[in-house]
Amino acid sequence: MPRIESVPLHQFVGRIRKDGSTPFAPEPGRYHFYLAIGCPYSHVIAIVLNLLGLDSAISQSLVDDLRDARGWAFRPLRGPDPINGFAFLSDAYMASRPSFVGHVSCPTLWDRRTAQVVSNDSHEIVVDLITQFDEIATETVDLYPENIRADIDALSSRILDEVGIATYLAGFSNDQADYAGKVHALFATLDELEERLGKGRFLFGDRLTESDVRLWAILARFDIAYHSLFRANLRRIIDFPNLWAYARDLYALPAFRTLSDFEAIKAVYWGMFPTLNPSGIVPVGPLLNWHAPSDRTAKAGI
Ligand SMILES: N[C@@H](CCC(=O)N[C@@H](CS)C(=O)NCC(=O)O)C(=O)O
Incomplete structure:
Protein backbone atom coordinates (compact mmCIF):
# COMPACT_ATOMS: atom_id res chain seq x y z
CA MET A 1 0.00 0.00 0.00
CA PRO A 2 1.96 3.00 -1.29
CA ARG A 3 1.92 6.00 0.96
CA ILE A 4 1.86 9.57 -0.23
CA GLU A 5 3.87 11.76 2.14
CA SER A 6 1.81 14.02 4.38
CA VAL A 7 -1.48 12.50 3.23
CA PRO A 8 -3.08 10.19 5.82
CA LEU A 9 -3.32 6.59 4.63
CA HIS A 10 -7.06 6.47 5.17
CA GLN A 11 -8.92 9.57 4.05
CA PHE A 12 -12.34 8.02 4.40
CA VAL A 13 -12.77 7.25 8.06
CA GLY A 14 -16.51 7.45 8.57
CA ARG A 15 -17.85 5.52 11.53
CA ILE A 16 -21.23 3.85 11.78
CA ARG A 17 -22.99 4.75 15.01
CA LYS A 18 -26.30 3.64 16.54
CA ASP A 19 -26.44 6.75 18.72
CA GLY A 20 -26.72 9.18 15.79
CA SER A 21 -23.37 10.81 16.55
CA THR A 22 -22.21 10.33 12.93
CA PRO A 23 -24.01 10.64 9.57
CA PHE A 24 -23.90 6.85 9.21
CA ALA A 25 -26.55 4.85 11.08
CA PRO A 26 -26.66 1.04 11.01
CA GLU A 27 -29.54 0.25 8.66
CA PRO A 28 -30.27 -2.90 6.66
CA GLY A 29 -29.91 -2.45 2.91
CA ARG A 30 -28.00 0.79 3.19
CA TYR A 31 -24.35 -0.27 2.85
CA HIS A 32 -22.30 -2.12 0.27
CA PHE A 33 -18.82 -3.61 0.40
CA TYR A 34 -16.42 -3.68 -2.52
CA LEU A 35 -14.15 -6.65 -1.88
CA ALA A 36 -11.30 -8.43 -3.72
CA ILE A 37 -11.13 -12.22 -3.64
CA GLY A 38 -7.37 -12.43 -3.03
CA CYS A 39 -7.20 -9.65 -0.47
CA PRO A 40 -6.79 -10.75 3.16
CA TYR A 41 -8.52 -7.63 4.50
CA SER A 42 -11.54 -8.30 2.26
CA HIS A 43 -11.50 -11.93 3.35
CA VAL A 44 -11.84 -10.83 6.98
CA ILE A 45 -14.84 -8.64 6.12
CA ALA A 46 -16.61 -11.42 4.19
CA ILE A 47 -16.16 -13.90 7.05
CA VAL A 48 -17.18 -11.41 9.75
CA LEU A 49 -20.36 -10.49 7.80
CA ASN A 50 -21.22 -14.16 7.53
CA LEU A 51 -20.44 -15.01 11.16
CA LEU A 52 -22.61 -12.12 12.34
CA GLY A 53 -25.45 -13.00 9.97
CA LEU A 54 -25.22 -9.66 8.17
CA ASP A 55 -25.00 -11.08 4.65
CA SER A 56 -28.47 -10.05 3.67
CA ALA A 57 -28.43 -6.69 5.47
CA ILE A 58 -25.16 -5.52 3.89
CA SER A 59 -24.47 -6.32 0.25
CA GLN A 60 -21.08 -7.10 -1.20
CA SER A 61 -19.51 -7.51 -4.61
CA LEU A 62 -16.10 -8.32 -6.01
CA VAL A 63 -13.74 -6.21 -8.04
CA ASP A 64 -11.66 -7.99 -10.68
CA ASP A 65 -9.15 -10.42 -9.15
CA LEU A 66 -6.06 -8.66 -10.49
CA ARG A 67 -5.04 -5.07 -9.96
CA ASP A 68 -2.84 -3.19 -12.42
CA ALA A 69 -1.38 0.33 -12.37
CA ARG A 70 -4.90 1.79 -12.66
CA GLY A 71 -5.92 0.12 -9.43
CA TRP A 72 -8.89 -2.12 -8.73
CA ALA A 73 -11.29 -2.37 -11.66
CA PHE A 74 -14.62 -3.96 -12.53
CA ARG A 75 -14.28 -6.50 -15.35
CA PRO A 76 -16.32 -9.42 -16.72
CA LEU A 77 -14.66 -12.06 -14.48
CA ARG A 78 -16.44 -10.79 -11.37
CA GLY A 79 -19.03 -8.68 -13.11
CA PRO A 80 -19.81 -4.96 -13.27
CA ASP A 81 -20.13 -2.64 -10.30
CA PRO A 82 -23.69 -3.44 -9.18
CA ILE A 83 -24.19 -0.19 -7.28
CA ASN A 84 -22.79 2.60 -9.38
CA GLY A 85 -21.67 1.05 -12.64
CA PHE A 86 -18.18 2.45 -12.15
CA ALA A 87 -15.26 1.14 -14.21
CA PHE A 88 -12.68 1.53 -11.44
CA LEU A 89 -12.91 1.49 -7.67
CA SER A 90 -11.13 4.86 -7.67
CA ASP A 91 -14.26 6.28 -9.38
CA ALA A 92 -16.14 5.68 -6.11
CA TYR A 93 -13.56 7.74 -4.22
CA MET A 94 -13.64 10.54 -6.81
CA ALA A 95 -17.44 10.58 -6.78
CA SER A 96 -17.33 10.94 -3.01
CA ARG A 97 -14.67 13.63 -2.97
CA PRO A 98 -13.56 15.04 -6.35
CA SER A 99 -10.28 16.35 -4.92
CA PHE A 100 -9.34 12.91 -3.57
CA VAL A 101 -5.74 11.74 -4.04
CA GLY A 102 -4.43 8.70 -2.21
CA HIS A 103 -5.00 5.14 -1.06
CA VAL A 104 -7.79 3.34 -2.93
CA SER A 105 -8.15 -0.06 -1.37
CA CYS A 106 -10.31 -3.07 -0.82
CA PRO A 107 -12.32 -3.40 1.26
CA THR A 108 -14.24 -0.19 0.61
CA LEU A 109 -17.52 0.47 2.41
CA TRP A 110 -20.05 2.43 0.34
CA ASP A 111 -23.19 4.19 1.60
CA ARG A 112 -26.09 4.02 -0.86
CA ARG A 113 -28.09 6.66 1.02
CA THR A 114 -25.54 9.47 0.81
CA ALA A 115 -23.75 8.05 -2.26
CA GLN A 116 -20.26 8.13 -0.84
CA VAL A 117 -17.43 6.02 0.50
CA VAL A 118 -17.80 5.63 4.26
CA SER A 119 -14.43 4.10 5.04
CA ASN A 120 -11.60 1.98 3.73
CA ASP A 121 -10.04 1.34 7.12
CA SER A 122 -10.89 -2.32 7.55
CA HIS A 123 -10.03 -2.47 11.24
CA GLU A 124 -12.47 0.29 12.12
CA ILE A 125 -15.06 -1.16 9.77
CA VAL A 126 -14.87 -4.57 11.47
CA VAL A 127 -15.24 -2.99 14.91
CA ASP A 128 -18.35 -1.11 13.71
CA LEU A 129 -19.87 -4.23 12.15
CA ILE A 130 -19.46 -6.08 15.42
CA THR A 131 -20.49 -3.33 17.83
CA GLN A 132 -23.09 -1.27 15.92
CA PHE A 133 -25.17 -3.83 14.01
CA ASP A 134 -26.23 -6.07 16.91
CA GLU A 135 -29.92 -5.24 16.41
CA ILE A 136 -29.71 -6.21 12.73
CA ALA A 137 -27.33 -9.19 12.93
CA THR A 138 -29.06 -12.55 12.87
CA GLU A 139 -26.32 -14.40 14.78
CA THR A 140 -25.36 -13.73 18.37
CA VAL A 141 -21.64 -14.59 18.24
CA ASP A 142 -19.55 -11.96 20.04
CA LEU A 143 -16.27 -11.63 18.16
CA TYR A 144 -15.16 -8.67 20.28
CA PRO A 145 -16.08 -9.29 23.94
CA GLU A 146 -15.98 -6.04 25.87
CA ASN A 147 -13.73 -7.27 28.68
CA ILE A 148 -10.92 -8.32 26.32
CA ARG A 149 -11.19 -5.66 23.60
CA ALA A 150 -7.82 -4.11 24.38
CA ASP A 151 -6.16 -7.54 24.26
CA ILE A 152 -7.88 -8.38 20.96
CA ASP A 153 -6.78 -5.04 19.47
CA ALA A 154 -3.21 -5.60 20.63
CA LEU A 155 -3.01 -9.15 19.30
CA SER A 156 -4.74 -8.34 16.00
CA SER A 157 -2.38 -5.47 15.43
CA ARG A 158 0.63 -7.72 16.07
CA TYR A 168 5.05 -8.70 2.10
CA LEU A 169 8.02 -6.72 3.41
CA ALA A 170 10.16 -9.86 3.29
CA GLY A 171 8.89 -10.73 -0.17
CA PHE A 172 9.63 -7.32 -1.62
CA SER A 173 12.92 -6.70 0.18
CA ASN A 174 15.89 -5.98 -2.05
CA LEU A 193 1.33 -18.10 18.15
CA GLU A 194 2.08 -21.82 17.89
CA GLU A 195 2.78 -21.92 21.61
CA ARG A 196 -0.32 -19.88 22.43
CA LEU A 197 -2.50 -22.24 20.41
CA GLY A 198 -1.19 -25.15 22.47
CA LYS A 199 -3.14 -23.69 25.39
CA GLY A 200 -6.60 -23.15 23.93
CA ARG A 201 -8.74 -23.88 20.92
CA PHE A 202 -8.71 -20.28 19.67
CA LEU A 203 -6.36 -17.35 20.30
CA PHE A 204 -8.49 -16.32 23.27
CA GLY A 205 -9.28 -19.75 24.71
CA ASP A 206 -12.69 -21.10 23.83
CA ARG A 207 -13.94 -17.82 22.30
CA LEU A 208 -13.73 -17.22 18.57
CA THR A 209 -12.74 -13.57 18.17
CA GLU A 210 -11.85 -11.02 15.53
CA SER A 211 -8.17 -11.96 16.04
CA ASP A 212 -8.88 -15.49 14.82
CA VAL A 213 -10.47 -14.18 11.63
CA ARG A 214 -7.44 -11.93 11.05
CA LEU A 215 -5.01 -14.79 11.57
CA TRP A 216 -7.08 -17.10 9.35
CA ALA A 217 -6.82 -14.70 6.42
CA ILE A 218 -3.03 -14.99 6.67
CA LEU A 219 -2.81 -18.74 7.35
CA ALA A 220 -5.08 -19.42 4.36
CA ARG A 221 -2.50 -17.69 2.13
CA PHE A 222 0.72 -18.81 3.75
CA ASP A 223 1.63 -22.17 2.27
CA ILE A 224 0.08 -21.49 -1.14
CA ALA A 225 1.65 -18.06 -1.64
CA TYR A 226 3.73 -16.39 1.05
CA HIS A 227 5.99 -19.40 1.70
CA SER A 228 7.39 -19.60 -1.82
CA LEU A 229 6.44 -16.37 -3.56
CA PHE A 230 7.59 -14.15 -0.69
CA ARG A 231 10.39 -16.56 0.34
CA ALA A 232 8.96 -16.78 3.86
CA ASN A 233 10.15 -20.34 3.88
CA LEU A 234 11.72 -21.33 7.18
CA ARG A 235 8.68 -23.55 7.67
CA ARG A 236 5.23 -24.06 6.21
CA ILE A 237 2.09 -23.72 8.32
CA ILE A 238 1.62 -27.48 7.99
CA ASP A 239 4.93 -27.88 9.86
CA PHE A 240 3.48 -26.21 12.97
CA PRO A 241 1.27 -28.82 14.71
CA ASN A 242 -0.93 -26.34 16.56
CA LEU A 243 -1.22 -23.67 13.87
CA TRP A 244 -2.06 -26.27 11.24
CA ALA A 245 -4.65 -28.06 13.40
CA TYR A 246 -6.11 -24.66 14.38
CA ALA A 247 -6.34 -23.63 10.71
CA ARG A 248 -8.16 -26.89 9.86
CA ASP A 249 -10.46 -26.42 12.83
CA LEU A 250 -11.42 -22.95 11.56
CA TYR A 251 -11.84 -24.34 8.05
CA ALA A 252 -14.39 -26.81 9.42
CA LEU A 253 -16.62 -23.84 10.34
CA PRO A 254 -18.95 -22.97 7.42
CA ALA A 255 -18.10 -19.25 7.33
CA PHE A 256 -14.42 -20.00 6.86
CA ARG A 257 -14.85 -22.98 4.53
CA THR A 258 -17.40 -21.51 2.15
CA LEU A 259 -15.67 -18.13 1.93
CA SER A 260 -12.12 -19.35 1.30
CA ASP A 261 -11.31 -20.01 -2.35
CA PHE A 262 -7.72 -21.24 -2.17
CA GLU A 263 -7.33 -21.68 -5.93
CA ALA A 264 -8.47 -18.12 -6.62
CA ILE A 265 -6.21 -16.78 -3.87
CA LYS A 266 -3.24 -18.67 -5.25
CA ALA A 267 -3.88 -17.41 -8.78
CA VAL A 268 -4.09 -13.82 -7.54
CA TYR A 269 -0.78 -13.88 -5.71
CA TRP A 270 1.19 -15.70 -8.40
CA GLY A 271 -0.39 -13.56 -11.11
CA MET A 272 -0.27 -10.11 -9.59
CA PHE A 273 3.42 -9.62 -8.79
CA GLY A 285 0.87 -27.45 -5.41
CA PRO A 286 1.15 -27.61 -2.54
CA LEU A 287 -1.39 -30.30 -1.78
CA LEU A 288 -2.90 -29.46 1.59
CA ASN A 289 -5.41 -31.72 3.26
CA TRP A 290 -7.75 -29.13 4.72
CA HIS A 291 -10.30 -31.82 5.47
CA ALA A 292 -8.07 -33.84 7.82
CA PRO A 293 -9.80 -33.83 11.21
CA SER A 294 -8.31 -31.73 13.98
CA ASP A 295 -8.56 -32.46 17.69
CA ARG A 296 -9.08 -28.82 18.54
CA THR A 297 -12.57 -29.04 20.01
CA ALA A 298 -11.06 -31.02 22.89
CA LYS A 299 -9.15 -27.85 23.80
CA ALA A 300 -12.33 -25.80 24.15
CA GLY A 301 -12.25 -25.36 27.91
CA ILE A 302 -8.54 -24.83 28.47
N1 LIG B 1 -5.49 -0.25 5.45
C1 LIG B 1 -6.27 -0.96 4.62
C2 LIG B 1 -5.39 -1.88 3.82
C3 LIG B 1 -6.15 -2.61 2.81
C4 LIG B 1 -5.22 -3.00 1.68
O1 LIG B 1 -4.01 -2.74 1.67
N2 LIG B 1 -5.82 -3.64 0.68
C5 LIG B 1 -5.07 -3.95 -0.49
C6 LIG B 1 -5.54 -5.25 -1.08
S1 LIG B 1 -5.24 -6.62 -0.02
C7 LIG B 1 -5.29 -2.89 -1.51
O2 LIG B 1 -6.40 -2.63 -1.91
N3 LIG B 1 -4.21 -2.26 -1.93
C8 LIG B 1 -4.27 -1.26 -2.92
C9 LIG B 1 -3.26 -0.18 -2.68
O3 LIG B 1 -2.73 -0.10 -1.56
O4 LIG B 1 -3.01 0.59 -3.60
C10 LIG B 1 -7.29 -1.70 5.43
O5 LIG B 1 -6.95 -2.16 6.53
O6 LIG B 1 -8.40 -1.78 4.99
Whole structure:
Protein backbone atom coordinates (compact mmCIF):
# COMPACT_ATOMS: atom_id res chain seq x y z
CA MET A 1 0.00 0.00 0.00
CA PRO A 2 1.96 3.00 -1.29
CA ARG A 3 1.92 6.00 0.96
CA ILE A 4 1.86 9.57 -0.23
CA GLU A 5 3.87 11.76 2.14
CA SER A 6 1.81 14.02 4.38
CA VAL A 7 -1.48 12.50 3.23
CA PRO A 8 -3.08 10.19 5.82
CA LEU A 9 -3.32 6.59 4.63
CA HIS A 10 -7.06 6.47 5.17
CA GLN A 11 -8.92 9.57 4.05
CA PHE A 12 -12.34 8.02 4.40
CA VAL A 13 -12.77 7.25 8.06
CA GLY A 14 -16.51 7.45 8.57
CA ARG A 15 -17.85 5.52 11.53
CA ILE A 16 -21.23 3.85 11.78
CA ARG A 17 -22.99 4.75 15.01
CA LYS A 18 -26.30 3.64 16.54
CA ASP A 19 -26.44 6.75 18.72
CA GLY A 20 -26.72 9.18 15.79
CA SER A 21 -23.37 10.81 16.55
CA THR A 22 -22.21 10.33 12.93
CA PRO A 23 -24.01 10.64 9.57
CA PHE A 24 -23.90 6.85 9.21
CA ALA A 25 -26.55 4.85 11.08
CA PRO A 26 -26.66 1.04 11.01
CA GLU A 27 -29.54 0.25 8.66
CA PRO A 28 -30.27 -2.90 6.66
CA GLY A 29 -29.91 -2.45 2.91
CA ARG A 30 -28.00 0.79 3.19
CA TYR A 31 -24.35 -0.27 2.85
CA HIS A 32 -22.30 -2.12 0.27
CA PHE A 33 -18.82 -3.61 0.40
CA TYR A 34 -16.42 -3.68 -2.52
CA LEU A 35 -14.15 -6.65 -1.88
CA ALA A 36 -11.30 -8.43 -3.72
CA ILE A 37 -11.13 -12.22 -3.64
CA GLY A 38 -7.37 -12.43 -3.03
CA CYS A 39 -7.20 -9.65 -0.47
CA PRO A 40 -6.79 -10.75 3.16
CA TYR A 41 -8.52 -7.63 4.50
CA SER A 42 -11.54 -8.30 2.26
CA HIS A 43 -11.50 -11.93 3.35
CA VAL A 44 -11.84 -10.83 6.98
CA ILE A 45 -14.84 -8.64 6.12
CA ALA A 46 -16.61 -11.42 4.19
CA ILE A 47 -16.16 -13.90 7.05
CA VAL A 48 -17.18 -11.41 9.75
CA LEU A 49 -20.36 -10.49 7.80
CA ASN A 50 -21.22 -14.16 7.53
CA LEU A 51 -20.44 -15.01 11.16
CA LEU A 52 -22.61 -12.12 12.34
CA GLY A 53 -25.45 -13.00 9.97
CA LEU A 54 -25.22 -9.66 8.17
CA ASP A 55 -25.00 -11.08 4.65
CA SER A 56 -28.47 -10.05 3.67
CA ALA A 57 -28.43 -6.69 5.47
CA ILE A 58 -25.16 -5.52 3.89
CA SER A 59 -24.47 -6.32 0.25
CA GLN A 60 -21.08 -7.10 -1.20
CA SER A 61 -19.51 -7.51 -4.61
CA LEU A 62 -16.10 -8.32 -6.01
CA VAL A 63 -13.74 -6.21 -8.04
CA ASP A 64 -11.66 -7.99 -10.68
CA ASP A 65 -9.15 -10.42 -9.15
CA LEU A 66 -6.06 -8.66 -10.49
CA ARG A 67 -5.04 -5.07 -9.96
CA ASP A 68 -2.84 -3.19 -12.42
CA ALA A 69 -1.38 0.33 -12.37
CA ARG A 70 -4.90 1.79 -12.66
CA GLY A 71 -5.92 0.12 -9.43
CA TRP A 72 -8.89 -2.12 -8.73
CA ALA A 73 -11.29 -2.37 -11.66
CA PHE A 74 -14.62 -3.96 -12.53
CA ARG A 75 -14.28 -6.50 -15.35
CA PRO A 76 -16.32 -9.42 -16.72
CA LEU A 77 -14.66 -12.06 -14.48
CA ARG A 78 -16.44 -10.79 -11.37
CA GLY A 79 -19.03 -8.68 -13.11
CA PRO A 80 -19.81 -4.96 -13.27
CA ASP A 81 -20.13 -2.64 -10.30
CA PRO A 82 -23.69 -3.44 -9.18
CA ILE A 83 -24.19 -0.19 -7.28
CA ASN A 84 -22.79 2.60 -9.38
CA GLY A 85 -21.67 1.05 -12.64
CA PHE A 86 -18.18 2.45 -12.15
CA ALA A 87 -15.26 1.14 -14.21
CA PHE A 88 -12.68 1.53 -11.44
CA LEU A 89 -12.91 1.49 -7.67
CA SER A 90 -11.13 4.86 -7.67
CA ASP A 91 -14.26 6.28 -9.38
CA ALA A 92 -16.14 5.68 -6.11
CA TYR A 93 -13.56 7.74 -4.22
CA MET A 94 -13.64 10.54 -6.81
CA ALA A 95 -17.44 10.58 -6.78
CA SER A 96 -17.33 10.94 -3.01
CA ARG A 97 -14.67 13.63 -2.97
CA PRO A 98 -13.56 15.04 -6.35
CA SER A 99 -10.28 16.35 -4.92
CA PHE A 100 -9.34 12.91 -3.57
CA VAL A 101 -5.74 11.74 -4.04
CA GLY A 102 -4.43 8.70 -2.21
CA HIS A 103 -5.00 5.14 -1.06
CA VAL A 104 -7.79 3.34 -2.93
CA SER A 105 -8.15 -0.06 -1.37
CA CYS A 106 -10.31 -3.07 -0.82
CA PRO A 107 -12.32 -3.40 1.26
CA THR A 108 -14.24 -0.19 0.61
CA LEU A 109 -17.52 0.47 2.41
CA TRP A 110 -20.05 2.43 0.34
CA ASP A 111 -23.19 4.19 1.60
CA ARG A 112 -26.09 4.02 -0.86
CA ARG A 113 -28.09 6.66 1.02
CA THR A 114 -25.54 9.47 0.81
CA ALA A 115 -23.75 8.05 -2.26
CA GLN A 116 -20.26 8.13 -0.84
CA VAL A 117 -17.43 6.02 0.50
CA VAL A 118 -17.80 5.63 4.26
CA SER A 119 -14.43 4.10 5.04
CA ASN A 120 -11.60 1.98 3.73
CA ASP A 121 -10.04 1.34 7.12
CA SER A 122 -10.89 -2.32 7.55
CA HIS A 123 -10.03 -2.47 11.24
CA GLU A 124 -12.47 0.29 12.12
CA ILE A 125 -15.06 -1.16 9.77
CA VAL A 126 -14.87 -4.57 11.47
CA VAL A 127 -15.24 -2.99 14.91
CA ASP A 128 -18.35 -1.11 13.71
CA LEU A 129 -19.87 -4.23 12.15
CA ILE A 130 -19.46 -6.08 15.42
CA THR A 131 -20.49 -3.33 17.83
CA GLN A 132 -23.09 -1.27 15.92
CA PHE A 133 -25.17 -3.83 14.01
CA ASP A 134 -26.23 -6.07 16.91
CA GLU A 135 -29.92 -5.24 16.41
CA ILE A 136 -29.71 -6.21 12.73
CA ALA A 137 -27.33 -9.19 12.93
CA THR A 138 -29.06 -12.55 12.87
CA GLU A 139 -26.32 -14.40 14.78
CA THR A 140 -25.36 -13.73 18.37
CA VAL A 141 -21.64 -14.59 18.24
CA ASP A 142 -19.55 -11.96 20.04
CA LEU A 143 -16.27 -11.63 18.16
CA TYR A 144 -15.16 -8.67 20.28
CA PRO A 145 -16.08 -9.29 23.94
CA GLU A 146 -15.98 -6.04 25.87
CA ASN A 147 -13.73 -7.27 28.68
CA ILE A 148 -10.92 -8.32 26.32
CA ARG A 149 -11.19 -5.66 23.60
CA ALA A 150 -7.82 -4.11 24.38
CA ASP A 151 -6.16 -7.54 24.26
CA ILE A 152 -7.88 -8.38 20.96
CA ASP A 153 -6.78 -5.04 19.47
CA ALA A 154 -3.21 -5.60 20.63
CA LEU A 155 -3.01 -9.15 19.30
CA SER A 156 -4.74 -8.34 16.00
CA SER A 157 -2.38 -5.47 15.43
CA ARG A 158 0.63 -7.72 16.07
CA ILE A 159 -0.82 -10.38 13.73
CA LEU A 160 -1.26 -7.77 11.04
CA ASP A 161 2.15 -6.10 11.42
CA GLU A 162 4.39 -8.98 12.44
CA VAL A 163 2.85 -11.70 10.28
CA GLY A 164 0.62 -10.25 7.55
CA ILE A 165 2.53 -7.15 6.50
CA ALA A 166 5.87 -8.75 7.47
CA THR A 167 5.48 -11.41 4.76
CA TYR A 168 5.05 -8.70 2.10
CA LEU A 169 8.02 -6.72 3.41
CA ALA A 170 10.16 -9.86 3.29
CA GLY A 171 8.89 -10.73 -0.17
CA PHE A 172 9.63 -7.32 -1.62
CA SER A 173 12.92 -6.70 0.18
CA ASN A 174 15.89 -5.98 -2.05
CA ASP A 175 18.51 -6.51 0.60
CA GLN A 176 19.72 -9.92 1.79
CA ALA A 177 20.26 -9.02 5.45
CA ASP A 178 17.02 -7.07 5.63
CA TYR A 179 15.09 -9.95 4.05
CA ALA A 180 16.65 -12.54 6.38
CA GLY A 181 15.98 -10.41 9.46
CA LYS A 182 12.35 -9.96 8.47
CA VAL A 183 11.82 -13.67 7.88
CA HIS A 184 13.41 -14.62 11.22
CA ALA A 185 11.25 -12.05 13.04
CA LEU A 186 8.14 -13.30 11.25
CA PHE A 187 8.82 -16.89 12.29
CA ALA A 188 9.53 -15.83 15.86
CA THR A 189 5.96 -14.49 15.98
CA LEU A 190 4.60 -17.64 14.36
CA ASP A 191 6.45 -19.68 17.04
CA GLU A 192 4.77 -17.55 19.69
CA LEU A 193 1.33 -18.10 18.15
CA GLU A 194 2.08 -21.82 17.89
CA GLU A 195 2.78 -21.92 21.61
CA ARG A 196 -0.32 -19.88 22.43
CA LEU A 197 -2.50 -22.24 20.41
CA GLY A 198 -1.19 -25.15 22.47
CA LYS A 199 -3.14 -23.69 25.39
CA GLY A 200 -6.60 -23.15 23.93
CA ARG A 201 -8.74 -23.88 20.92
CA PHE A 202 -8.71 -20.28 19.67
CA LEU A 203 -6.36 -17.35 20.30
CA PHE A 204 -8.49 -16.32 23.27
CA GLY A 205 -9.28 -19.75 24.71
CA ASP A 206 -12.69 -21.10 23.83
CA ARG A 207 -13.94 -17.82 22.30
CA LEU A 208 -13.73 -17.22 18.57
CA THR A 209 -12.74 -13.57 18.17
CA GLU A 210 -11.85 -11.02 15.53
CA SER A 211 -8.17 -11.96 16.04
CA ASP A 212 -8.88 -15.49 14.82
CA VAL A 213 -10.47 -14.18 11.63
CA ARG A 214 -7.44 -11.93 11.05
CA LEU A 215 -5.01 -14.79 11.57
CA TRP A 216 -7.08 -17.10 9.35
CA ALA A 217 -6.82 -14.70 6.42
CA ILE A 218 -3.03 -14.99 6.67
CA LEU A 219 -2.81 -18.74 7.35
CA ALA A 220 -5.08 -19.42 4.36
CA ARG A 221 -2.50 -17.69 2.13
CA PHE A 222 0.72 -18.81 3.75
CA ASP A 223 1.63 -22.17 2.27
CA ILE A 224 0.08 -21.49 -1.14
CA ALA A 225 1.65 -18.06 -1.64
CA TYR A 226 3.73 -16.39 1.05
CA HIS A 227 5.99 -19.40 1.70
CA SER A 228 7.39 -19.60 -1.82
CA LEU A 229 6.44 -16.37 -3.56
CA PHE A 230 7.59 -14.15 -0.69
CA ARG A 231 10.39 -16.56 0.34
CA ALA A 232 8.96 -16.78 3.86
CA ASN A 233 10.15 -20.34 3.88
CA LEU A 234 11.72 -21.33 7.18
CA ARG A 235 8.68 -23.55 7.67
CA ARG A 236 5.23 -24.06 6.21
CA ILE A 237 2.09 -23.72 8.32
CA ILE A 238 1.62 -27.48 7.99
CA ASP A 239 4.93 -27.88 9.86
CA PHE A 240 3.48 -26.21 12.97
CA PRO A 241 1.27 -28.82 14.71
CA ASN A 242 -0.93 -26.34 16.56
CA LEU A 243 -1.22 -23.67 13.87
CA TRP A 244 -2.06 -26.27 11.24
CA ALA A 245 -4.65 -28.06 13.40
CA TYR A 246 -6.11 -24.66 14.38
CA ALA A 247 -6.34 -23.63 10.71
CA ARG A 248 -8.16 -26.89 9.86
CA ASP A 249 -10.46 -26.42 12.83
CA LEU A 250 -11.42 -22.95 11.56
CA TYR A 251 -11.84 -24.34 8.05
CA ALA A 252 -14.39 -26.81 9.42
CA LEU A 253 -16.62 -23.84 10.34
CA PRO A 254 -18.95 -22.97 7.42
CA ALA A 255 -18.10 -19.25 7.33
CA PHE A 256 -14.42 -20.00 6.86
CA ARG A 257 -14.85 -22.98 4.53
CA THR A 258 -17.40 -21.51 2.15
CA LEU A 259 -15.67 -18.13 1.93
CA SER A 260 -12.12 -19.35 1.30
CA ASP A 261 -11.31 -20.01 -2.35
CA PHE A 262 -7.72 -21.24 -2.17
CA GLU A 263 -7.33 -21.68 -5.93
CA ALA A 264 -8.47 -18.12 -6.62
CA ILE A 265 -6.21 -16.78 -3.87
CA LYS A 266 -3.24 -18.67 -5.25
CA ALA A 267 -3.88 -17.41 -8.78
CA VAL A 268 -4.09 -13.82 -7.54
CA TYR A 269 -0.78 -13.88 -5.71
CA TRP A 270 1.19 -15.70 -8.40
CA GLY A 271 -0.39 -13.56 -11.11
CA MET A 272 -0.27 -10.11 -9.59
CA PHE A 273 3.42 -9.62 -8.79
CA PRO A 274 5.44 -9.92 -12.03
CA THR A 275 8.65 -8.77 -10.35
CA LEU A 276 8.47 -11.86 -8.13
CA ASN A 277 6.96 -14.24 -10.70
CA PRO A 278 7.72 -12.93 -14.21
CA SER A 279 6.24 -15.94 -16.05
CA GLY A 280 2.95 -15.65 -14.19
CA ILE A 281 2.87 -19.43 -13.85
CA VAL A 282 0.71 -20.54 -10.94
CA PRO A 283 2.19 -23.52 -9.06
CA VAL A 284 0.06 -26.67 -9.05
CA GLY A 285 0.87 -27.45 -5.41
CA PRO A 286 1.15 -27.61 -2.54
CA LEU A 287 -1.39 -30.30 -1.78
CA LEU A 288 -2.90 -29.46 1.59
CA ASN A 289 -5.41 -31.72 3.26
CA TRP A 290 -7.75 -29.13 4.72
CA HIS A 291 -10.30 -31.82 5.47
CA ALA A 292 -8.07 -33.84 7.82
CA PRO A 293 -9.80 -33.83 11.21
CA SER A 294 -8.31 -31.73 13.98
CA ASP A 295 -8.56 -32.46 17.69
CA ARG A 296 -9.08 -28.82 18.54
CA THR A 297 -12.57 -29.04 20.01
CA ALA A 298 -11.06 -31.02 22.89
CA LYS A 299 -9.15 -27.85 23.80
CA ALA A 300 -12.33 -25.80 24.15
CA GLY A 301 -12.25 -25.36 27.91
CA ILE A 302 -8.54 -24.83 28.47
N1 LIG B 1 -5.49 -0.25 5.45
C1 LIG B 1 -6.27 -0.96 4.62
C2 LIG B 1 -5.39 -1.88 3.82
C3 LIG B 1 -6.15 -2.61 2.81
C4 LIG B 1 -5.22 -3.00 1.68
O1 LIG B 1 -4.01 -2.74 1.67
N2 LIG B 1 -5.82 -3.64 0.68
C5 LIG B 1 -5.07 -3.95 -0.49
C6 LIG B 1 -5.54 -5.25 -1.08
S1 LIG B 1 -5.24 -6.62 -0.02
C7 LIG B 1 -5.29 -2.89 -1.51
O2 LIG B 1 -6.40 -2.63 -1.91
N3 LIG B 1 -4.21 -2.26 -1.93
C8 LIG B 1 -4.27 -1.26 -2.92
C9 LIG B 1 -3.26 -0.18 -2.68
O3 LIG B 1 -2.73 -0.10 -1.56
O4 LIG B 1 -3.01 0.59 -3.60
C10 LIG B 1 -7.29 -1.70 5.43
O5 LIG B 1 -6.95 -2.16 6.53
O6 LIG B 1 -8.40 -1.78 4.99
